[in-house]
Amino acid sequence: MKQNLSVMNRIAESYVRLVLSVGRHDSDYVDAFYGPPEWKTEVDEEKPPLETIRKRASAALAELRTVAPARLDEASRLRHAYLAKQLESMIARVNILSGNTMTFDDESRALYDAVAPTFPESHFKEILQELAPLLPGAGTVHERYEQFKRNFVIPKEKLDSVFTAAIHESRRRTREWIELPANESFTVEYVTGKSWSGYNWYKGESNSLIQVNTDLPIYIDRAVDLASHEGYPGHHVYNALLEKHLVRERKWLEFSVYALFSPQSLIAEGTANYGIEMAFPEAERVKFEREVLFPSAGLDPSKVELYYRVHGIFLNLAYAGNEAARKYLNGEIARDEAARWLTEYALMAPERAQQRTRFFDQYRSYVINYNLGQDLVKKYIESRGGTPQNPQKRWKEFQALLSTPRVPSALTRTSGEFFVRPKF
Numbered sequence: 001m002k003q004n005l006s007v008m009n010r011i012a013e014s015y016v017r018l019v020l021s022v023g024r025h026d027s028d029y030v031d032a033f034y035g036p037p038e039w040k041t042e043v044d045e046e047k048p049p050l051e052t053i054r055k056r057a058s059a060a061l062a063e064l065r066t067v068a069p070a071r072l073d074e075a076s077r078l079r080h081a082y083l084a085k086q087l088e089s090m091i092a093r094v095n096i097l098s099g100n101t102m103t104f105d106d107e108s109r110a111l112y113d114a115v116a117p118t119f120p121e122s123h124f125k126e127i128l129q130e131l132a133p134l135l136p137g138a139g140t141v142h143e144r145y146e147q148f149k150r151n152f153v154i155p156k157e158k159l160d161s162v163f164t165a166a167i168h169e170s171r172r173r174t175r176e177w178i179e180l181p182a183n184e185s186f187t188v189e190y191v192t193g194k195s196w197s198g199y200n201w202y203k204g205e206s207n208s209l210i211q212v213n214t215d216l217p218i219y220i221d222r223a224v225d226l227a228s229h230e231g232y233p234g235h236h237v238y239n240a241l242l243e244k245h246l247v248r249e250r251k252w253l254e255f256s257v258y259a260l261f262s263p264q265s266l267i268a269e270g271t272a273n274y275g276i277e278m279a280f281p282e283a284e285r286v287k288f289e290r291e292v293l294f295p296s297a298g299l300d301p302s303k304v305e306l307y308y309r310v311h312g313i314f315l316n317l318a319y320a321g322n323e324a325a326r327k328y329l330n331g332e333i334a335r336d337e338a339a340r341w342l343t344e345y346a347l348m349a350p351e352r353a354q355q356r357t358r359f360f361d362q363y364r365s366y367v368i369n370y371n372l373g374q375d376l377v378k379k380y381i382e383s384r385g386g387t388p389q390n391p392q393k394r395w396k397e398f399q400a401l402l403s404t405p406r407v408p409s410a411l412t413r414t415s416g417e418f419f420v421r422p423k424f
């Protein structure tokens with residue numbers, strides 16, 4: 001047993017060095033690193049080529065497989081499964097960087113340990129029909145949706161005060177259920193020229209830099225969504241709990257690095273998205289928006305209910321983005337056609353749809369981590385009794401998920417069945 005643990009620690013160290021090595025070939029790969037700085041210096045001096053990285057990752061994986069999980073305690077078994085999946089994914093990423101191409105679904109399985117369900121166009125058309133009667137004016141649903149949303153943009157000069165109010169509230173709500181490290185903290189920065197709308201850069205020592213992209217208009221729903229997703233109980237809390245429980249308490253240093261294109265991202269994005277409704281159950285959100293955020297943004301509070309009724313239906317279109325990405329990255333449609341699909345079925349304004357296709361170029365099948373991740377996390381937590389009616393259990397399960405190594409395919413053994421007839 002002891003020997004097994006020292007093998008695992010050695011493999012964990014190799015894993016961290018390998019992630020840092022891939023990061024030299026792929027500037028998006030290392031999302032966070034706060035482990036021993038000399039490991040980074042050594043990797044930068046050695047500059048291992050992709051082929052060397054692939055060989056070392058395969059050797060680490062082979063060695064890991066000599067450790068029988070049955071002989072480990074539960075936490076170490078999860079760690080073992082986690083390291084194996086992360087290494088397999090890394091090898092796939094190295095193969096992609098070496099010029100190996102895969103279909104969208106093969107790539108998401110190899111990198112994120114999950115495959116998103118496929119939906120026909122008719123699925124999205126039905127949702128649009130449900131939305132249509134709520135939107136005034138003439139024209140197509142997406143034109144009317146865009147027109148409708150125009151009244152709900154946060155004015156630029158009010159963005160900081162609105163976002164600050166949202167993040168303080170999401171922090172307050174999260175702290176009611178989760179004990180956060182005493183020194184946890186964050187800073188917010190407003191940036192431009194990015195393919196994403198928000199980003200959390202975890203710095204270690206329970207500190208995050210949260211960036212909000214102001215290239216395009218920011219609608220009022222994004223305040224709570226970004227505050228919860230990037231901050232509380234999303235990415236910032238996830239990283240802070242991993243650091244506290246796994247890196248500091250257990251000395252599992254593989255968690256001091258975060259490989260973006262890896263199964264860990266499905267857990268991260270899934271919990272960050274599910275965390276929005278955890279921190280702000282629907283009725284409480286509407287109340288907070290009406291009493292605080294709408295007035296703070298100078299918007300008409302009498303429109304809150306209608307806005308969130310529309311928003312609720314709009315969220316059911318989430319998989320339209322996956323379909324556009326799948327067809328575009330598989331080479332079945334060109335960029336303009338992908339953008340058109342996003343405008344028609346994901347209701348993105350043309351400019352935002354163009355921005356999103358650039359996100360597809362940069363992050364590829366990563367897109368499934370948001371909506372599939374959210375659905376898998378929801379299913380996992382609620383099937384364990386963590387339903388909205390039982391918030392105590394819900395937060396307990398959520399916190400446990402954020403504080404232990406988990407792999408996507410183990411979240412639900414029944415994902416196949418679950419997605420035959422999705423219910424949203």
Ligand SMILES: [Zn+2]
Nearest residue numbers: 229235269272
């Ligand atoms: Zn995210």
